[in-house]
Amino acid sequence: MSTSDTKKPITVNGDRLWKSLMELAKIGKTAKDGVCRLALTDLDKQGRDLVTSWAKEAGMSITIDKIGNVFMRRKGKNDALPPIMCGSHIDTQPTGGKFDGNYGVLAGIEVVRTLNDHGIETDAPIEVAFWTNEEGSRFVPVMMGSGVFCGAFTLEHAYEAKDTEGKTVKEELARIGYIGDEEPGKHPVGAYFEAHIEQGPVLEDANKTIGVVRGVLGLRWYDCVVSGMEAHAGPTPMALRKDALQVATRIMQEVPAIANRRPPHGRGTVGFVQIHPNSRNVIPGQVKFSIDLRNIDDENLDAMDAEIKAFIEKTSKESGLPIELKQVSYFKPCQFEKGCVEAVEKATKMFDYSHMDAVSGAGHDAVYVARLAPAGMVFIPCKDGISHNEIEDAKPEHITAGCNVLLHAMVERANRAS
């Protein structure tokens, strides 16, 4: 029996899912009704214990790997097939919300509960994962569990990461009892789906229920320093100035212009600015600022990189001021596997949900998992596009819709080999 054969597709229990989200959100609940459940704290342990207890109640078995990633498994008819997995994370920002990450994990639990309710067996096993320390608030690097899993960095590197009190990831993982035996990356994955709030304003602005995520923007981060000469604002005539801010602002204006020339997925942001000496009546002698360029493919991202470099060289020549540009981070664009994207789209259409193609501007565990296995994501709108904030909010009907899409995309994929 396949769910997509029936006229009326089966649906998840939205109320149950909502209730689980609210239950998990109590652990680390803040005064402003957000959640503070930092990775590998006692609260994280409580969250992990609660979620795995729900998985066990749903008949799932638990595997934990050495970086504390947790895989909750529902057997398949052909249990030797690699599992069709979904997941996300349950750690939060210090002033985080109830939905970021938690939604993807609990939607997975709800998928299993729904399959149980309907007595549906899938060919491949179904697994729900939560990845350790996605947020990176307490320990860097961010997306630590999925990063170790896909080999972006080593287990040892992750183990050595310290919080501000000097406690290491390894100590804290051991302390909360979540160091498993499995070697990270050795866990088979047939395909991976991640349901997530959009964390951006696009779906809400377009009034769509589902975002069919095509990929995740890659990024290049730079530090830029313009060096001029500080001097008193009064006695120094315009022609004799070496005003670092006046040169820096030209570059700051070019950054979004470059993004605007590479639509629809170009992004250009200057988020950090520091000027010296930063005094009302002194011409700035030095300006440091960040540049953040993003796009969905390397071709466009490389072109943006070339454009900012050329602009800076030209600006330095014209102004006579030295300008230093240093790339400090590069994250490769990720395009999700066609089959996974199509599975999400097909499931969306099954319910006639209003939908649109989407890209993610933020990183997700799915980006790392995509390096090892076919992967895809389902986005639902969040209020005002706000995330990483205690006021983060999502509508119950969208929560339900995204979970229905996840259910049918996974089931289709799990039965594809049959």
Add this chain to the structure above:
Amino acid sequence: MSTSDTKKPITVNGDRLWKSLMELAKIGKTAKDGVCRLALTDLDKQGRDLVTSWAKEAGMSITIDKIGNVFMRRKGKNDALPPIMCGSHIDTQPTGGKFDGNYGVLAGIEVVRTLNDHGIETDAPIEVAFWTNEEGSRFVPVMMGSGVFCGAFTLEHAYEAKDTEGKTVKEELARIGYIGDEEPGKHPVGAYFEAHIEQGPVLEDANKTIGVVRGVLGLRWYDCVVSGMEAHAGPTPMALRKDALQVATRIMQEVPAIANRRPPHGRGTVGFVQIHPNSRNVIPGQVKFSIDLRNIDDENLDAMDAEIKAFIEKTSKESGLPIELKQVSYFKPCQFEKGCVEAVEKATKMFDYSHMDAVSGAGHDAVYVARLAPAGMVFIPCKDGISHNEIEDAKPEHITAGCNVLLHAMVERANRAS
């Protein structure tokens, strides 16, 4: 006898003046060969005592007013005439130099010594003043002594000013023994000349020895706040952004453009910038910055004010972001009296010194004195235009030249009534 009647004008003793400057600079000498002699400290008292002792040695009498301004007097033939005065200040910045202020006072002492050497009597008396707390580093307002003298603010207001330790101007004046009996502003002034290092790069750049100062730039200071909406740099497409920095940088670029449209004395500076939340991957939600506009006359300064207001209104409309502009300071432009400026110019030509018309971009005691009496200034170059810094430097030949100009300008003015 008039000095200008002779073929060879008399000259000051440059070595003696230089020696006095170096002697005074020992009081508060810093490790980096600068001077830290903050107003009304023990060091200020030592400096005051030294300068007045030199005045007494030169046969001058001393009067002190209630704000601690000191007037050192050489009698005139017609001693009832209002004195022809010169002066400046001897307090310094915390990391100040040897010349700012001190030069104008000791040049005055040298003028008197030179007149004594040559047995020259002037019709009007000659006075040398030093004004209390010009720098404003320890107590605000700046230019306190001359400000009280001309009625810009009251004696009581100045007395109540406190340093960071809570000590008041009145206490500290009394403690160092420099509260006089004379009512500030009651001291007669026939004309006032102030010799000063330029504190800017114009004379050095033009390779001129003397700047004939036409006036002092007026200024308008503003605080500007652009309010946008902070959002994650990745998930927020360009079209849905309210990037406060992108709007603010347009205004920041307009500020010098406005100054460049009002040459030669227009100045436009953004010296202070604060962005919120100032994080690399967050679109700035708010940007605060300062605007500093200056010009030599109110007509041009008012026009600049109108232009920045119109630009901000237009920018706010175009961007849809609220922009707040608040004027926080206004200092009226000062044009020196024609007769004083001409006296400086005539004395300069007497020596064939290379010279140019100049304006001061920084405030000076002369600006306040000019409210009560005819006033003028003589500028000499300082190295790289640097002042308010321990590396402040000036050439002995320029020091001498400026003092020669001061001597002859004062003598001409002092004999004019005869």
